[in-house]
Amino acid sequence: MSTRVVAALLAGASLLSLASPARAAPAPPGIETWLVAGAPTGTYRPWQLDTPDQALPPTVYEPSAAEDAVEPPDAAPGTYAPVEYVPPADVVSRTACTKRTGPYQRAVERWLKRPADGRQSAADCEAIRAFQRAQGITPAIGFAGPVTWARMQLVAARGNPNAAKKCPVRSYRVACVDLDRQLTWVQKGTKVVFGPVEMRSGRVAHPTRRGWHTVYWRHKNHVSSLYGTPMPYAQFFDGGEAFHAVYDTLHTLVGSMGCVNLTLGDARRLWNVLKKGDRVYVWGRRPGT
Known part of the structure; x- marks a missing residue:
């Protein structure tokens, strides 16, 4: 384990005793002060972990055919592994099944059809661990954290993401950006x-702007003119805000600088679905903000 990770664990442990009692979803603001990633997330990449997306509109130009022919490089294996955020004491002690109540405890209990009392029990822990193992979430110690809850949102949405009818149905393609559940999809009519x-949307100071937008520029190999950082498969829809891939986990406790961040594979697939002129609809609020 790197010196940086150990330092983060020790700093988190010193704050653990100050944490407020856990509550149900959405997570309380400030959750990042008492939870840490339960496993190393790979090489330290501050420009990716903090996602310095475009704050201003990019300079629009027509990429050359040679530039368009180059596919962005693949992400390193394990880049997008779902790593849960857990109390640092559980990481240090290598807890097998936590006794701690997570910030999404009651919501996770309801989803698993457990008694939703908002208090961790041995049976709760085993049920949560079983879900985490099935989804490849690490560490699978039964802590009801934000990554586990996010995965439950995704699993529940797969059959019909627009069941609540919050994304407008139109005869043309609409890219739906659900800030509440941190999910995105594209629909044409009801299909x-x-x-x-x-996905990962904007943080408190730089929220992804809500309402209707239009994809106005696409660049497969865009590099931020402000930060010199890669924005693979960038599709800009409002000023400097774009769909694009990041080469690090989406599961951070802070958001982007406004862009909608995706895994490389998802950003590539979305690139092949959306076109210039397609509409984008954003609603909701990122949990914990």
């Missing part, structure tokens, strides 16, 4: 033609 997939 879902892409997704739903997990």
